[in-house]
Amino acid sequence: MDAGVDASAPVNTEANIIVVRGLNKWFGDFHVLKDVSVDVRHQEVVVICGPSGSGKSTFIRTINRLEEHQEGTIIVDGIELTHDVRNIAQIRSEIGMVFQQFNLFPHLTVMQNITLAPIWVRRWSRDEAEAKARQLLERVGIPEQADKYPGQLSGGQQQRVAIARALAMEPKIMLFDEPTSALDPEMIKEVLDVMKELAQSGMTMLVVTHEMGFAREVADRILFFDYGRIVEAGTPEHFFHNPQHDRTKLFLSQIL
Amino acid sequence: MSQRSPTFDASLHQPVPLWRDVRVLTLVAQIIFAVLVVSVGIALLNNMLTALRSAGITPNADFLQRTAGFELLEGPAFSREDTFADAFRVAVVNTLRVVSVGLVLTTILGVVIGIARLSSNWLVRHIALVYIEALQNTPLLVQLYFIYLGVFLALPNLRDGPIELPGPVYLSNRGLVTPGVVFTETASIWFLYVIVGLVAASFVWYARTRAAERAGHPPTGRLAPAVATVAVLAAVGWLAVGAPPITFSLPVPDMRELPTGEVVVRRVEGGDTLTPEFSALLLGLVIYTAAFIAEVVRAGVQAVPYGQIEAARAQGFSYFQTLQLIVLPQALRIIIPPLGNQYLNLAKNSSLAIAIGFPDVFSVSNTIANQSGQSVTMLLPHHGELPHDEPDDLRRDQLHQPADADQGAVRMSDRYVYVETAPPEARKPPATEVGALGWMRKNLFGTWYDALLTLVFAFLIVYAAVGLLNWVVGAANWDVVVNNLRLFGSGRYPADQVGRVTAVTLIVTALSGLAWGLWGRMSRVTQILWGTGLVMLLIAPAFASLFPIPPIYAAPTAGTSSPLAPLIFVGGENQSLHLTFTPVTRETETPKGFIGGASRTAWGEYTRTALEPEQADDLTATVWIAEASAPDRPLVTLTVTSGGEAESAEITLPAASWYVIQSAVEGASGAAWLKIEGVPPMRSSTSAQAEYEQVYGPPPATIDGERPHRLDIAWLRFVGTRNLSDFVAVVVGPFAAEVNRLALVVSLVVVVSYWVGMAAGRINEKLSRRLAVAAWLVSFPVTMLILRGLDGSEALPVVGTDRWGGLLLTLVLAVVGIVAAFPIGVLAALGRRSRLPAVRIICTFYIEFVRGVPLVTVIWAANVMVPLMEPRLASVDSVIRAMVGMTLFTGAYLAEVVRGGLQAIPRGQEEAARALGMNAVVMTVLIVLPQALRAVIPAIAGLFIALFKDTSLVVIIGLLELLGIARTVISQPEYVGTQREAFVFIAVIYFVFSYAMSSASRRLEASGAGAARKL
């Protein structure tokens, strides 16, 4: 049991880069996350899916503290997420995040978007940061766009810039929240390709997505959320060919 | 058809007759229009010049060289021997001083409040909200008067000793004296060092920046070296020049002993002085403009999508880095244009200096100004909530499986696989998350600095609230309001015709109620509020009568020039009074209750004189009380002597009638006072007086050949601090008695018409709405007719506009302003979009010229120039002139609003109309205007609200609208020192109207009334 783990399972922060135990979160009176426990190992790619409103986004956002949780423990790379500002800052700089709406900074060029955090947060020199940025733009396939503004790029290009921006901080973990949902079908592929390449390079990734093809091909494990809890977890093999839970079956029958 | 018909060809080449040629027609139309406008203009100008010449004034610039003959106490040195040109220069300096200091301060305050508005701390957020709403919904001029008269001039007299604050700073009604800086002779040399230091520092700054850039670091660590450079050079210079270049001058009060032995302050010497006028103008402009800047800042920051902040946080930026690198750069682009407008407004508004006698440009030159003073509220874009996912209940229900589906769950042996067995149920959140506790943790005590802020502000609020309550309940003299309600309501409108104002009020109320029922929905909260309001009004007089009325004191005194004149009051049958007659000694404490005569000081002086130490107390005083019809048959007589015992009596009045109290005094000195319990002070308003006469008959004109005083509120004054019970008995009771009936009727009319509107809407919504709109249109001429009357009519005698005043005039000015401006605004907007250059240029000129000039000057110019322009207009009174000015002014703003609506109409609409063969007029009336006007309804509402507040500017030409009445009332001797009460009262009126209208218009906007109709 490693996926949706028992809340009482032993905590092993050596093997697992993310350890979540008994996570509970409420929005006001609304119980969004119910007793969620997960372990994520180094270099693992975890895809999270489930119906709309089931708490997927909320879950991955609690991992870098964009949402505060009320009960339970989250340990990232051996550091526990508490109210300590230093811990939060440290964890955030180890986790990159890519949003559905890209959230590029419209007043900065692509290059500035990518180098801003390394310079101001990591305190790298500009040359260093820019060299890194060029390398990353090369990696996501748009080296020629460095001096454009986000508004001048296509959706797929913007999302690739966002990925490069997140990678520029040299994170150990990448969170993706429906990175392709705002894209036209022909742009989805270019983003997914970048993500696959990233997965192959050994990055630990948590990906919320409805792209089942991607999940089947890349995921080590799939977590299925419903009503704020993990109802089923397993390898893509298990998930697509042998789902056990009726909720999962119903979901798959609708989505495939 | 292979061949064209020859006739067709021929007609193609036939010359078009001139009168049908479009090109000629447009040219002729433009010429006619231009000639008309220009000739009317020339005629008016000519009339004006003639009128001026006949008055012996030739407009030229020579007067600038004449000596001014007046003094300016503010700004650079100026005496009466200097010329007008010098005066003008001083005025420019003064204006620049106020505006430049004001801009800096208002920006700081505005940004702080704007950010506070977005605080996660509930208390801070709401304090900012209250600040913004309170200041935006009351006229600037009212605020200025309040600050000037109610704060700065109400500071202690310099003579009696100014307030001393640490610094030292001295505050008195002559201004604010702070420690000042004095430059000595060596200052100029020292400044050279400082300048060199600044130059060196900028080199250091530049070098550090370059170095950081070359190293590729973010540019930090450059401020400290730069500052150090300046500091070092300044210090070196200081030592080098020898004598200190700058000294400080501390203010020192100059004391003087009067021959009487009293020590008074003659003046404060040294230091820098800020006059009350400068301080009031500056403070008023700063806090008023800050409210608008705060809204600009808030809107700008909120326009930055939340995703931006999240993305920044996800990358590990700190709070301040996020603000500095991500939020502010984006927000500034949105903030800067409207911020510029607010700066311009501050500069324009500084022309209101004239109202408080600060010699700025407008005030000194008192002519046209290219400075502008209009405070048309900027309509900020409204931002919705941040979007977040809504649960899709329907889909969830479809998906949701019965609980027993979980029974078959299997635990896979693969450690990678997990299937839920027993699902955790939804639980209640921990107590620290929800309910009062959770709310407080999130909104008040989120972090330690949040908690600190909360505590500090909570303390400040409690402190301010207690102070305010003490003032309202205990100290403020509300007589100025209660006794003058009719003046505040309708000014000098004849008392016997006031029914007409009431009738108009009811018509408008009924129509508003109807509209509310037809278009709006009354929320539950509103219903409850109305209900409670009604009940409270109903019971207020009865409730107030439960509280004991404080006693009345009257003091016959020996040795004064006027022993107490006879007093009269009304008493009912079997009403019982308790009288106590006490000889006053030096030990007797000042009583608490009403005293006869003018003021507290007068009372103090009165008893002091009576008790002068060197005078012997040898008083024998007698008072008696009798029915006014038989003054020589007293019901009771009380006599006391100095040093003797008090006398008291309990009497029961025999009949409902006027009663009289008289007194006789023997002896050279000493005092005694009569305490009367059981007689409420009579009300002094005209309506109350009429009521008394109806019940008790006319009051006796003289008693023993002397005019009696009434024991009424106008003659009596409360001394001592009121407690809550006194407040209810003395203020709430009489106030409720004055407004109770009108308020009740108005509320009932609203409720009834609301229900009628609702019912009518249910029966036939479209027809009812049309009828309601028609009724509104008709109501305008009808109400004006009722107010003004008909020439030669018995039932409705003419009441000239010069008699209109108070709230009535305020509302009339605003309504007339917007209604009369409507045709002008629509035509000017159409004209500005005309294809004919002459029309376009003239309309554009009108719009832009008027918008560049402050309303004060437009009103002022209309007042001066209307009579000159045309001899027959000379007799027009200034209310009409003000209306002309406001109409012209509003027309220009309305034109811009309408133009916005016109631009919002898709091109296709016009093209389609033309393609259908409509001519320009038909197209405009049927297609373009209906759509354009519908789109700008909310903007017009905003304009109306701004106009409503701006009507206060007509005090500049001496009209008696709400603000003018307040100023008149407080200048009456019996209300000396009640400026704050009067201004607070009218500010509340302005606020209630303005706030109600703006929330109604916000709802109108939200309901989509302004949106283009969906197809």
Ligand SMILES: Nc1ncnc2c1ncn2[C@@H]1O[C@H](COP(=O)(O)OP(=O)(O)OP(=O)(O)O)[C@@H](O)[C@H]1O
């Ligand atoms: N800030 C918030 N305040 C209150 N409720 C919220 C907030 N954010 C999310 N929710 C609610 O929490 C639940 C889970 O939201 P979440 O965004 O995590 O769902 P999701 O699984 O990501 O759905 P989707 O696939 O539509 O993105 C939803 O019902 C949502 O309405």
Ligand SMILES: [Mg+2]
């Ligand atoms: Mg989501």
